[in-house]
Amino acid sequence: MILASPSPLSVALGIATAAAYGVAAAFSHKLNRSATQAVVAIAWLLHAAALATGLLPGTPRFGFAPALSITAWLVMTVYAVESRLFPGLTVRRVLAGLGALAALLAAAFPGSPLHMNASPWLPLHLALGIASYGLFGAAVVHAWLMTRAERRIRQAADPHAGLPLLTLERLTFRFVTAGFVLLSATLLAGLLFSETLYGPQVRAWKWDHKTVFSLLAWLSFAILLAGRSRFGWRGRTAKRVLYAGAVLLLLAYVGSRFVLEVVLHRPVA
Incomplete structure (x- = not known):
């Protein structure tokens, strides 16, 4: 099966988004804070527009690249919200680079149309999962920031650079x-309402790779939260889990x- 072709508008918006993120990543050290925030804001708005072209008009499409892009x-x-509350956050170059890559992937691989018999509630189900x-x-970004903060402490660097370690850990x-709650709701909805969401001809809940990996991920996060509550897990152990x-x-x-769409060329709804 041939992969769905991206629309010219989505390609143009994807390239514009990647270019704006690229400027933020490459020149953030030369621009002042307000200029950098303006460039990131433009990239963020272009990114939202690029996502909307694939999800809103006509038959919505979805796949691995749109999931990464969202x-x-x-x-x-x-x-953007946290940088207003905590000006010490300094990861815009890394995030901008990842945003540029995700936007280009979504432009190149727009995904496949959602199933025609799907319920109007299916977008909400997908939104919970992507959220x-x-x-x-x-959480992963903040865990990486924790690693940087720990390294600064060991090197006796400026203690006022970046956010405090305990603040990063709490965040x-x-x-x-919050992610565990939404993931639990997504899995529960898929288990109980699969035929309602996807239509009677589609078995959404089946023991395939997606289901197995989702349950293993849910179990990992459940263990992490239980270990944090019961044994006070923190630092390296918590980050590894x-x-x-x-x-x-x-x-x-x-x-x-990715395997279905790119390797096997079999996009599915």
Whole structure:
């Protein structure tokens, strides 16, 4: 089966988004804070427009690349809000680079049309799942920032650079908790209402790679939260479990759809 062709508008918006993110990533050290924020804001708006061209008009399309692109956009949204509250956040170059890559992937691989017999509630089900991706993505970014903060402490660097370690740790687990709630709701809806969501001809809940990896990811995050509550897990142990769960979650939908769409050329609804 031939992959769906991206529309000229979505390609143009994807390239414009990547270019704007690229400017933010390449020149953020030369621009002042207000100029950098303006460039990132333009990139964020272009990114939203690029996503809307694939999800709103006609028959919506979805796949591994749009899922990654929406996740990147959500992480950028979280960063935009947090940078207002915590000016010490300094990861815009990394996030801008990831945003540029995600926008280009979504322009090149727009996904396949959603099933015609699907319920109007299916977009909400997908939104819950992608929102959990975004929250866990934000948690991973904060865990990486924790690693940088720990390195600064060991090197006796400026203690006022960046956010305090305890603040980063608290934010990380808040994102993990929120993501776990949404992931649980997504899996529960898929288990109980699969025929309602996807139509009677489609069995949404089946023991395939996506389901197995999703459940393993859910179990990893459940263990992480339980270990945090019961044993006070923090630092390296907590980050390792978080990274493992994030990789499993990435493999669940993005990984399985990548294999179907790009490797096997079999996009599915």
